[in-house]
Amino acid sequence: MATGRTHRPATRSRGIPEATVARLPLYLRALTALSERSVPTVSSEELAAAAGVNSAKLRKDFSYLGSYGTRGVGYDVEYLVYQISRELGLTQDWPVVIVGIGNLGAALANYGGFASRGFRVAALIDADPAMAGKPVAGMPVQHSDDLEKIIEDNGVSIGVIATPAGAAQPVCDRLVAAGVTSILNFAPTVLSVPDGVDVRKVDLSIELQILAFHEQRKAGEEGGGTESATPPAARGGAASAGRKGPDGDIPAVMPA
Amino acid sequence: MATGRTHRPATRSRGIPEATVARLPLYLRALTALSERSVPTVSSEELAAAAGVNSAKLRKDFSYLGSYGTRGVGYDVEYLVYQISRELGLTQDWPVVIVGIGNLGAALANYGGFASRGFRVAALIDADPAMAGKPVAGMPVQHSDDLEKIIEDNGVSIGVIATPAGAAQPVCDRLVAAGVTSILNFAPTVLSVPDGVDVRKVDLSIELQILAFHEQRKAGEEGGGTESATPPAARGGAASAGRKGPDGDIPAVMPA
DNA sequence: AGTTGTGAAGTGTTTCACAGCA
DNA sequence: TGCTGTGAAACACTTCACAACT
Numbered sequence: 001m002a003t004g005r006t007h008r009p010a011t012r013s014r015g016i017p018e019a020t021v022a023r024l025p026l027y028l029r030a031l032t033a034l035s036e037r038s039v040p041t042v043s044s045e046e047l048a049a050a051a052g053v054n055s056a057k058l059r060k061d062f063s064y065l066g067s068y069g070t071r072g073v074g075y076d077v078e079y080l081v082y083q084i085s086r087e088l089g090l091t092q093d094w095p096v097v098i099v100g101i102g103n104l105g106a107a108l109a110n111y112g113g114f115a116s117r118g119f120r121v122a123a124l125i126d127a128d129p130a131m132a133g134k135p136v137a138g139m140p141v142q143h144s145d146d147l148e149k150i151i152e153d154n155g156v157s158i159g160v161i162a163t164p165a166g167a168a169q170p171v172c173d174r175l176v177a178a179g180v181t182s183i184l185n186f187a188p189t190v191l192s193v194p195d196g197v198d199v200r201k202v203d204l205s206i207e208l209q210i211l212a213f214h215e216q217r218k219a220g221e222e223g224g225g226t227e228s229a230t231p232p233a234a235r236g237g238a239a240s241a242g243r244k245g246p247d248g249d250i251p252a253v254m255p256a
Numbered sequence: 257m258a259t260g261r262t263h264r265p266a267t268r269s270r271g272i273p274e275a276t277v278a279r280l281p282l283y284l285r286a287l288t289a290l291s292e293r294s295v296p297t298v299s300s301e302e303l304a305a306a307a308g309v310n311s312a313k314l315r316k317d318f319s320y321l322g323s324y325g326t327r328g329v330g331y332d333v334e335y336l337v338y339q340i341s342r343e344l345g346l347t348q349d350w351p352v353v354i355v356g357i358g359n360l361g362a363a364l365a366n367y368g369g370f371a372s373r374g375f376r377v378a379a380l381i382d383a384d385p386a387m388a389g390k391p392v393a394g395m396p397v398q399h400s401d402d403l404e405k406i407i408e409d410n411g412v413s414i415g416v417i418a419t420p421a422g423a424a425q426p427v428c429d430r431l432v433a434a435g436v437t438s439i440l441n442f443a444p445t446v447l448s449v450p451d452g453v454d455v456r457k458v459d460l461s462i463e464l465q466i467l468a469f470h471e472q473r474k475a476g477e478e479g480g481g482t483e484s485a486t487p488p489a490a491r492g493g494a495a496s497a498g499r500k501g502p503d504g505d506i507p508a509v510m511p512a
Numbered sequence: 513a514g515t516t517g518t519g520a521a522g523t524g525t526t527t528c529a530c531a532g533c534a
Numbered sequence: 535t536g537c538t539g540t541g542a543a544a545c546a547c548t549t550c551a552c553a554a555c556t
Contacts (some may be wrong), residue, residue, distance in 0.1 A: 016526070016536070017525070018495055018524085018525095019411060019524080019525060019526090021469050021527090022462075022466055024460075024461065024465070024469070025461065025462040025465040025466065026446075028465070029444065029553080030446075041537090043538090044537075045537085050446070051446065052446040052448075054526085054527080056526075056527055056528070056529095057525090057526065057527075059537090059538065059539065059540085060525090060526080060527090060539085060540080062538090063538090063539055063540065063541085065401075067538080067539070069537080069538050069539080070533090070534065070537085071532075071534050071537050071538045072533070072535075072536050072537050072538075073531045073534070073536085073537070073538085074534045074536095074537070075538090086275075087469070088465050088468055088469045088472075089468040089469055089472030090465065090468060092472075094464075094468055094471070096464070097552065102363075103359070103362055103363035103366045103367075104360075104367075106363070107358075107359035107360040107362070107363045108460065110359045111360075111460060111461075113361075113444055113460060114461070114464075117461050117464075117465065118465070118468060119461075119464055119468075144347075148281055157471055158464070158467055158468070158471060160464075181471065181474060182470060182471045183467075183468040184460075184463050184464060184467060188285065188310040188369055190282075190286075190306070190307065192308075196463060196474070198467060198470045198471070200463050200466060200467060202458055202460070202463060202550075203281075204364065204367060204440075205281065205367075205368060205369040205370070205373050206278075206281040206282065207440050207456050207458060208350075208352070208370075208375055208414070208416075208440060208457060209280070209281040209284075209344050209346065209373065209374070210277055210278055210281065211347060211414055211438040211439075211440060211454060211456060212310035212344055212345040212350055212374060212375075212438075213277050213280070213343070213344050213345055214438060214454045215350070215437060215438045215454070216344075216345030216348075216413060216414055218437060218452070225367070227386040229556085230553080246439070273546070273547070274546090275546080275547060275548090276547090297515090299515065299516090300515075300516070301515085310548085310549080312548075312549055312550070312551095313547090313548065313549075315515090315516065315517065315518085316517085316518080316547090316548080318516090318517085319516090319517055319518065321519070323516080325515080325516050325517080325518045326515085326516075326554045326555090326556065327514080327515050327517080327554070327556050328514045328515050328516075328555070328556040329514085329515070329516085329556070330514095330515070330516085331516090340517075423541090436555095
C-alpha cells in the first residue's frame with residue numbers, strides 16, 4: 001500500500017518503480033540467506049524462486065539498479081547484497097521510535113528483524129504514566145511528554161505508531177512537527193500528513209477482509225453446493241437478499 | 257501485497273479488480289464511522305476524503321459493485337455498508353486460528369478489530385507445552401499437537417501464522433493439509449502453498465525498508481548540504497566508496 | 513444545480529521473447 | 535551453451551472529463 005496522502009509524484013530521481021522498490025527487501029532477504037550459506041553466485045531463476053517471484057520480473061527489477069549480473073553465470077551474491085542494501089539506504093543505521101507500547105508495540109520492540117537490518121530502536125514511548133520506566137525488550141519506556149526531545153536528541157526520522165486509533169493522528173502530528181518524515185502506521189485509521197512525509201500502513205483487519213473476499217469466492221465457486229470441504233460456519237443473519245432499508249444486521253464497529 | 261504464489265488468474269467471477277478489493281475495507285471503515293454518527297448519505301468526494309483516496313477512484317471502485325448511488329445526492333451510508341460487507345463476505349462469521357502465541361500472536365489475539373468485523377478467533381495454538389492452557393486474551397492456548405483436530409472441529413478456513421520464520425512453512429503445510437485455504441503470514445519468510453490457497457503477508461521489516469528508501473531519497477534531495485533538519489545518524493561502516501561498479505556512490509538524484 | 517457512472521486516455525507494471533555477451 | 539538485460543506487447547490501474555440522471 002502506498003502513502004496515506006502525500007505520495008510524491010514518482011520523484012524524478014533515478015526512477016526506480018515503486019513496485020520494484022517494494023520487492024527489493026524480498027530479494028535482499030533471500031540473498032542474505034544465500035550469503036549465510038556461503039553461496040557465491042545465483043541465477044535469476046534460483047533467486048526468483050527463493051523470493052517467490054518470477055525470474056523475468058526479477059531481472060527487470062535488477063536492471064533498474066544497473067547491470068550487476070554476468071551473462072551465462074548469474075549474480076554475485078555478496079555484491080548484490082551490498083548494492084541492494086545501498087539502494088535501500090540500509091548502509092546507514094536508522095534510529096526509530098515506537099509510540100504506543102501495548103501488546104503490539106511490545107511485540108514490535110521485541111522483533112529481532114529491526115536491529116539486524118539497518119534499524120535501531122532509539123526509544124519506546126507511551127502515554128500511560130504507569131508504563132514510564134518499565135523495561136520492555138530491555139529498554140525503559142519513556143513518557144510521551146518527552147516525545148519531541150527524544151526525536152530531536154536522537155535525530156529520529158522514522159516513527160512507528162502502534163497506539164489505539166484515536167491517539168494516532170495527534171501522535172502523528174507531534175512526530176511530524178518534531179521532524180519525523182516517515183511513518184509506519186499500525187493504527188486502523190487514515191493519517192493525514194503534510195507534503196513530504198511518507199506514511200505506510202499495516203492493517204490486520206484489512207488483510208483479513210481481503211482474504212475473506214477470496215475465501216468467499218472459493219466457497220461460491222465449488223458448484224453452489226453447500227457441503228464444501230471447509231464449511232464457513234455461516235451465521236444466522238444477513239446473507240439473505242437484503243434490499244435497501246431493513247438490513248437490521250450490519251456488523252462492524254470501529255476498533256478499540 | 258499479493259499472494260505468495262498462487263493467485264488465481266482474475267477468476268472470471270464478477271471480476272472486481274484486485275486493487276479495488278484492497279480498498280473496500282477502507283471504505284467500509286469510513287462508512288462505519290459515518291454510520292455511527294448517524295450520517296444518512298455521503299458524496300463520493302466526502303467519503304473519498306475520509307478514506308484517503310481520490311473521488312474518481314472511489315466512484316470507479318463502486319461502479320464494479322453496482323450502481324448504488326443516487327445522482328445529485330450521493331450514497332446511502334447504511335445501504336453501502338451492507339453491500340460492501342456482503343461483497344467482502346463479512347455477513348458471515350469466519351473462524352480464525354492464530355498459530356504462534358509469542359508477543360505478536362498475543363497482540364493479535366487481543367486485537368479488538370477481529371470480533372467486530374466478521375471474524376472470530378476460534379483458537380490460539382502454540383508449540384510450546386509450557387504455553388498450553390495459559391489464558392491469552394481470555395482464551396486458553398492449545399498445543400499444536402491438536403492443530404488438525406481444532407481446524408476440523410471448528411471449520412476453520414483462515415489461519416494466521418505468527419511463529420518464528422523457521423516454523424512457518426511446516427505450520428503452513430499442516431494448516432493447508434487440515435483444510436485451511438487462506439493464510440495471513442507474519443513470519444518473515446516466503447511460504448509455498450498448493451494452488452487454490454491464498455497467502456497474504458505482513459512484514460514489518462519490509463515496510464521499514466521501503467520507508468528507508470524514500471527517506472534516503474529525501475535526505476539526498478535537499479541540495480547536498482549536510483545540515484538537514486533530521487540528520488540520519490550515519491554509521492561508521494559500509495557506506496564507503498562503491499566496489500566493482502564504476503558508479504561507486506551516486507547519490508541517485510538527478511537535479512531538477 | 514449537483515453528483516454519479518463510465519468511456520477514453522494516460523500511466524504504471526508484468527510478461528514475453530530474444531539479442532547479446534560470457 | 536547458458537543466462538542476463540531489455541525492447542516491445544500485454545495487462546492492470548488511475549485519472550480525466552463529461553453525459554446521464556435526480
